[in-house]
Amino acid sequence: MTNEIKYVFDNDRSSFSAWMDGQKVGFATFIRTDDGKFILDYTQVDPKLQGQNIGAELVKQVAILARTENRKIIPTCRFAKIVLQRSPEFSDVID
Numbered sequence: 242m243t244n245e246i247k248y249v250f251d252n253d254r255s256s257f258s259a260w261m262d263g264q265k266v267g268f269a270t271f272i273r274t275d276d277g278k279f280i281l282d283y284t285q286v287d288p289k290l291q292g293q294n295i296g297a298e299l300v301k302q303v304a305i306l307a308r309t310e311n312r313k314i315i316p317t318c319r320f321a322k323i324v325l326q327r328s329p330e331f332s333d334v335i336d
Contacts, residue, residue: 246295248302257302259286259295266290269299269321271314278336279307279314281321300324304331 247260259267267286271279281303286296300321307314313336316322325335 246298248298250302250306257299257306259299261290267295267299269296269303269318271303273312277312279303279312281314281316281318284318284320296320297324297328301328301331304328304334307334 244261246266249258249260250256251258254270255273256268256270258265267284267290269281269284271281273279281300284296284299286299300316301324303321304314304325308331312334314321314325314331314334315336316325325331
């Protein structure tokens with residue numbers, strides 16, 4: 242068991258997932274809008290692994306993608322909103 246977390250983007254599902262030892266341990270989903278935004282609507286992490294920054298990293302992966310696609314994020318997920326507010330390096334992508 243390596244405990245290394247890999248973050249994988251799934252364009253078809255508009256999501257990022259976190260994988261550890263071949264098991265999906267978390268995910269974040271978003272919706273692309275016609276006006277150039279992401280609605281970051283859901284983040285979930287295996288309860289046994291909460292507190293290890295997996296959820297925060299998933300949110301940050303969405304923010305990096307939003308920046309790459311020149312989009313803004315509307316965080317409707319309460320957790321994502323908190324993460325983004327506490328991450329000034331992503332202030333440019335928050336709507």
